[in-house]
Amino acid sequence: MIPYGRQSIGSEEVSAVKRVLESDFLTQGPCVPQFEQAICDAVGAEHCVAVNSATSALHIACLALGLKEGDEVWTTPNTFVASANCARLCGASVDFVDICEHTWNLDAVLLGQKLADRRSRGLPLPKIVIPVHFSGQPTDQEQIWALAKEFKFHVIEDASHAIGASRNGEPVGSCCYSDITVFSFHPVKIVTTAEGGAACTNDSALAGRLDTLRSHGIVRDESRFVHVSKGPWYYEQQSLGLNYRMTDLQAALGVEQMKKLSGFVERRNELALQYNEKLSGLPLILPTVKSENYSAFHLYPIHVDATQADGVQGELFSRLRERHIGVQVHYLAVHLQPYYRQLGFGPGDFPIAERHADLTVSLPLYPTLTNDQQDHVVDQLRRSLDAS
Numbered sequence: 001m002i003p004y005g006r007q008s009i010g011s012e013e014v015s016a017v018k019r020v021l022e023s024d025f026l027t028q029g030p031c032v033p034q035f036e037q038a039i040c041d042a043v044g045a046e047h048c049v050a051v052n053s054a055t056s057a058l059h060i061a062c063l064a065l066g067l068k069e070g071d072e073v074w075t076t077p078n079t080f081v082a083s084a085n086c087a088r089l090c091g092a093s094v095d096f097v098d099i100c101e102h103t104w105n106l107d108a109v110l111l112g113q114k115l116a117d118r119r120s121r122g123l124p125l126p127k128i129v130i131p132v133h134f135s136g137q138p139t140d141q142e143q144i145w146a147l148a149k150e151f152k153f154h155v156i157e158d159a160s161h162a163i164g165a166s167r168n169g170e171p172v173g174s175c176c177y178s179d180i181t182v183f184s185f186h187p188v189k190i191v192t193t194a195e196g197g198a199a200c201t202n203d204s205a206l207a208g209r210l211d212t213l214r215s216h217g218i219v220r221d222e223s224r225f226v227h228v229s230k231g232p233w234y235y236e237q238q239s240l241g242l243n244y245r246m247t248d249l250q251a252a253l254g255v256e257q258m259k260k261l262s263g264f265v266e267r268r269n270e271l272a273l274q275y276n277e278k279l280s281g282l283p284l285i286l287p288t289v290k291s292e293n294y295s296a297f298h299l300y301p302i303h304v305d306a307t308q309a310d311g312v313q314g315e316l317f318s319r320l321r322e323r324h325i326g327v328q329v330h331y332l333a334v335h336l337q338p339y340y341r342q343l344g345f346g347p348g349d350f351p352i353a354e355r356h357a358d359l360t361v362s363l364p365l366y367p368t369l370t371n372d373q374q375d376h377v378v379d380q381l382r383r384s385l386d387a388s
C-alpha cells in the first residue's frame with residue numbers, strides 16, 4: 001500500500017535518538033529547548049513551547065488565553081476534530097464558519113459577515129477564532145487579524161499542516177497576525193517527533209503561561225514566585241496545569257527533522273506540481289494555491305467531478321484502495337460528527353464544507369514518494385476513473 005502520508009526518517013534521526021537513550025535525561029533534558037529554538041529560528045517566532053501533541057498545544061493555548069465556560073470559539077468545519085475539541089475541553093462552546101470553495105480554508109469574508117450579523121443582533125461574539133491552514137496553504141490571515149482587532153477576539157492559528165509554509169514571504173508561525181500558532185509533529189505531518197506539538201507566540205506573558213500549563217501549573221523561576229523562596233528545592237504551583245511535556249527522545253528526533261524542513265517542503269511542492277500536470281485533463285478539480293502563498297503541501301486533496309452521479313467519491317476511494325493506493329478523506333465535516341450533532345449542529349449548516357467532504361479524496365504525498373510511485377498512483381487513478 002502506498003499511504004497518503006508517511007514520515008521520512010534517516011540515520012541522523014536514529015543516531016540522535018540513540019544518543020538520548022544513552023544520556024542522563026530521557027525527559028526534561030537539553031533537547032526540548034534545542035528543538036524549541038530550532039522552531040523559533042525556522043518560523044520567526046520569539047517563543048516556542050513544545051508539548052506531546054498539537055491537541056495538547058491547542059488545549060493549553062485556549063487555557064492560556066483565558067478560555068472558560070460561557071465563552072465561544074469559532075473554527076472551520078473542514079479540519080481534524082481537535083481544532084474544535086480544544087474549546088469543549090475548556091468548557092466553552094463551539095461554532096463554525098464555512099470554507100472558501102477554492103482554497104477549502106475558513107472563509108475570511110464569511111467570518112466578517114457572521115461577526116457583523118452577530119453584533120447587529122446583540123448576540124455573543126467569539127473569544128477565540130481558530131483558522132486552520134488546510135493542506136498546508138495559509139489562510140487569509142491579515143484579514144482575519146483585522147477582524148480580530150475590530151471585534152476583539154484572540155486568534156490561534158492551527159498550523160498542524162503548515163510548518164514550512166509562507167504567505168507574502170512571511171513564514172507561518174511568525175505570529176504577526178495571531179496570538180499563538182500551533183504545530184503538529186504526528187508522523188503524517190511535515191516533520192515528526194512520533195507524537196508531538198508546539199505552540200509559538202511573540203507575547204512573553206503568554207509564553208510563560210503556556211510553559212507553566214504544560215507542566216502542572218508549576219513555576220520554578222524565582223523571579224515569578226508569589227511567596228518567598230525557602231531554598232533551592234522550592235517551587236510553586238500557581239495554576240491548574242497538566243503533564244503535556246515532550247520527551248527528549250522526541251525532541252532529539254525533532255531537531256534532526258527540522259534540519260530537513262525546507263527540503264521536505266520543496267519535495268512536497270515538486271510532487272504537487274507534477275500531480276497538477278499529470279492529472280490535468282481528467283474530470284477532477286485540483287487544489288489551487290493563491291499566488292501570495294507558498295503551501296507546505298501536507299496534503300494533495302482533489303475533488304471528483306460533481307456533475308457525475310452521486311457516490312463517485314466512494315467508488316473512486318474503494319477502487320484506489322483495492323489497487324493499494326492509500327487514499328484518505330480530509331475532512332468529514334466536524335459539525336456533522338455525532339458529538340457535535342448532539343450539540344445542535346446538523347446537515348445544511350455549513351454547505352460548502354459538507355460538499356467538500358462529499359467530493360474530496362487526498363492522494364499520496366510525502367517526501368520519499370518517488371516519481372515512479374507517483375506515476376503509478378496517477379495510472380491507477382486514471383484506470384479507476386475509466387472504470388466508472
Ligand SMILES: *Cc1c(COP(=O)(O)O)cnc(C)c1O
Pocket residue numbers: 052053054055056079080082083132158160161183184185186195196197
Ligand atoms: C493532526 C492535526 C491536529 C492534531 O494533531 P496531534 O499532534 O495528532 O494532536 C490538529 N489539527 C489539525 C488540523 C491536524 O491536522
